[in-house]
Amino acid sequence: ALHFPQKLWKVVESLQFQSIWWSADGKCVAINEGLFKEEVLGGGRPQQVFGMNSMKSFLRQTNLYGFTKQRQDFQRSASLPEFLAEEAAASAHSQILYYYNPSFHRDHPHLLASCKRR
Secondary structure (H helix, E strand, O other): OHHHOOOOOOOOOOOOOEEEOOOOOOOOOEEEHHHHHHHOOOOOOOOOOOHHHHHOHHHHHHHHHEEEOOEEEEEEOOOOOHHHHHHOOOOOOEEEEEEEEEOOOOHHHHHHHHHHOO
């Protein structure tokens, strides 16, 4: 069985989900909260990824594994088209959450081994 960080990695890397992606520099995970609740945590889904259906439970797991929430303006793409695309992805009813963990980096999957539960 995969631990939470490995499951999260698979979800972020998967093209199946539009609600979660790497920040431009690959150091943070960006989550469109409204879409993520439907797409990944949505109840009644046979292949429920994390075995939970509430955002509160998901965020508790991120905290247990040492992820910290970053300010929304912390990660913004440098290029205008990317910035506008990120803005367009955030509807009025959902916000983009950014989470950082030094052992969770797009270009360094080997760091996952050091991503331990507190």
